[in-house]
Amino acid sequence: MESSQRRKSGLNLPAGMNETSLRLETSSPSSPCSSSFRSISISSPRMISSLSSPSSSKSTICSDRFIPCRSSSRLHTFGLMEKESPAKEGGNEAYCRILKSELFGSDFGSCFSPAGQGSPMSPNKNMLRFKTEHSGPNSPYSPSILGHDSGFSSEASTPPKPPRKVPKTPHKVLDAPSLQDDFYLNLVDWSSQNVLAVGLGTCVYLWTASNSKVTKLCDLGPNDSVCAVQWTREGSYISIGTNLGQVQVWDGTKCKKVRTMGGHQTRTGVLAWNSRILSSGSRDRNILQHDLRVSSDYVSKLVGHKSEVCGLKWSHDDRELASGGNDNQLLVWNQHSQQPILKLTEHTAAVKAIAWSPHQSNLLASGGGTADRCIRFWNTTNGHQLNNIDTGSQVCNLSWSKNVNEIVSTHGYSQNQIMVWKYPSMAKVATLTGHSFRVLYLAMSPDGQTIVTGAGDETLRFWNVFPSVKTPVSIITIQHTVQFYKILKASIL
Numbered sequence: 001m002e003s004s005q006r007r008k009s010g011l012n013l014p015a016g017m018n019e020t021s022l023r024l025e026t027s028s029p030s031s032p033c034s035s036s037f038r039s040i041s042i043s044s045p046r047m048i049s050s051l052s053s054p055s056s057s058k059s060t061i062c063s064d065r066f067i068p069c070r071s072s073s074r075l076h077t078f079g080l081m082e083k084e085s086p087a088k089e090g091g092n093e094a095y096c097r098i099l100k101s102e103l104f105g106s107d108f109g110s111c112f113s114p115a116g117q118g119s120p121m122s123p124n125k126n127m128l129r130f131k132t133e134h135s136g137p138n139s140p141y142s143p144s145i146l147g148h149d150s151g152f153s154s155e156a157s158t159p160p161k162p163p164r165k166v167p168k169t170p171h172k173v174l175d176a177p178s179l180q181d182d183f184y185l186n187l188v189d190w191s192s193q194n195v196l197a198v199g200l201g202t203c204v205y206l207w208t209a210s211n212s213k214v215t216k217l218c219d220l221g222p223n224d225s226v227c228a229v230q231w232t233r234e235g236s237y238i239s240i241g242t243n244l245g246q247v248q249v250w251d252g253t254k255c256k257k258v259r260t261m262g263g264h265q266t267r268t269g270v271l272a273w274n275s276r277i278l279s280s281g282s283r284d285r286n287i288l289q290h291d292l293r294v295s296s297d298y299v300s301k302l303v304g305h306k307s308e309v310c311g312l313k314w315s316h317d318d319r320e321l322a323s324g325g326n327d328n329q330l331l332v333w334n335q336h337s338q339q340p341i342l343k344l345t346e347h348t349a350a351v352k353a354i355a356w357s358p359h360q361s362n363l364l365a366s367g368g369g370t371a372d373r374c375i376r377f378w379n380t381t382n383g384h385q386l387n388n389i390d391t392g393s394q395v396c397n398l399s400w401s402k403n404v405n406e407i408v409s410t411h412g413y414s415q416n417q418i419m420v421w422k423y424p425s426m427a428k429v430a431t432l433t434g435h436s437f438r439v440l441y442l443a444m445s446p447d448g449q450t451i452v453t454g455a456g457d458e459t460l461r462f463w464n465v466f467p468s469v470k471t472p473v474s475i476i477t478i479q480h481t482v483q484f485y486k487i488l489k490a491s492i493l
Contacts, residue, residue, distance in 0.1 A: 178283030181456025367395025
């Protein structure tokens with residue numbers, strides 16, 4: 001009888017529920033969802049208890065709708081406006097509304113009605129608008145938080161530029177017989193006039209990059225050998241450090257020796273020029289300051305290292321001199337002081353690799369030897385270490401690109417590789433291999449695009465690792481363009 005009544009009514013009701021227990025009600029007009037939804041209410045209290053009670057053993061469990069598991073429903077992809085918490089006493093609601101509108105767009109700001117005009121969170125017509133789900137954080141196309149209007153815009157942001165491609169092989173290889181495999185020497189330098197100087201045994205050779213012409217600059221004889229070469233910044237004169245402790249200055253264009261200066265007791269393995277002073281470091285642990293304008297061999301002596309000095313670099317403004325030694329110390333000297341203004345002792349091996357940033361003042365990079373393997377970055381204003389990267393190999397040289405904010409390092413034990421890093425993220429741009437010995441020597445071309453590396457395998461390898469400098473648009477070009485468009489607009493009108 002009861003089943004026949006269900007068939008007549010057209011409703012498929014659970015057992016124990018009759019048609020009179022259901023009532024359709026229209027929601028009140030004040031409800032924000034009155035125009036879209038109808039609710040089904042259950043009038044029988046007995047029926048409510050039977051549906052909600054878990055103790056009913058054989059009763060049929062039913063409800064008016066199905067609610068899926070929220071953890072897998074991805075409800076966050078729908079732009080549901082959460083109810084705002086009540087404003088604190090004295091809060092500036094107008095200011096908050098304007099701020100949110102500026103940060104998240106006018107659509108977001110329109111959800112907030114002015115104070116005293118209804119609910120502070122009146123939903124707009126796009127309340128249930130579906131949002132495009134963002135890419136994961138590991139995706140290269142993940143949109144920026146600030147550039148995507150915090151999810152209220154479905155337009156995908158512009159994907160990042162692909163990483164710059166660096167050729168993995170050298171574009172030129174030169175033989176360099178008798179190029180010594182000695183970590184403490186500095187035998188390769190590239191002048192601003194595009195001439196490469198190389199110390200091979202007792203001789204110094206000059207290789208002109210424009211025409212590949214090779215010139216023999218000098219021969220020190222059987223009792224001496226070349227330990228360091230360094231061009232002046234103008235590229236006209238070159239200094240040579242010898243195994244006997246001398247410092248010679250030659251005219252590179254005339255292949256003529258200008259001066260010889262003494263003062264060191266043993267070999268001079270590193271040299272550094274500023275605008276008027278030549279600094280030399282030696283195995284005798286001293287740094288001598290030579291001034292070619294005076295007749296004496298040196299004008300001052302800097303004493304601070306406890307072992308051989310193997311790294312020397314002047315800052316770009318000529319105010320500070322950084323020195324590294326086999327005593328694992330990195331010292332920073334003032335141009336007027338006889339004592340170091342900074343003693344940095346975090347390295348655990350010899351410090352030969354030193355480079356000043358051309359993009360940021362007082363930023364110094366240094367690299368440690370086999371027992372250290374780290375590149376460290378320093379703020380020389382306060383002596384703070386800014387970053388520390390373990391490269392996995394002995395750091396032999398560092399050189400900063402002047403075209404882009406990147407740094408190149410050459411390495412010895414055990415990888416013998418060349419690495420290009422992006423600063424300050426220190427993301428690897430490229431890893432280059434080819435030398436079979438430690439890459440002990442490094443120099444950069446005057447245009448900043450090419451580096452040359454030398455090793456005990458008696459080869460010099462030329463690598464294109466940096467892009468060309470971007471030519472800025474001149475103000476004159478902009479003015480001419482604006483004037484052209486004015487003329488074009490007047491002719492059209």
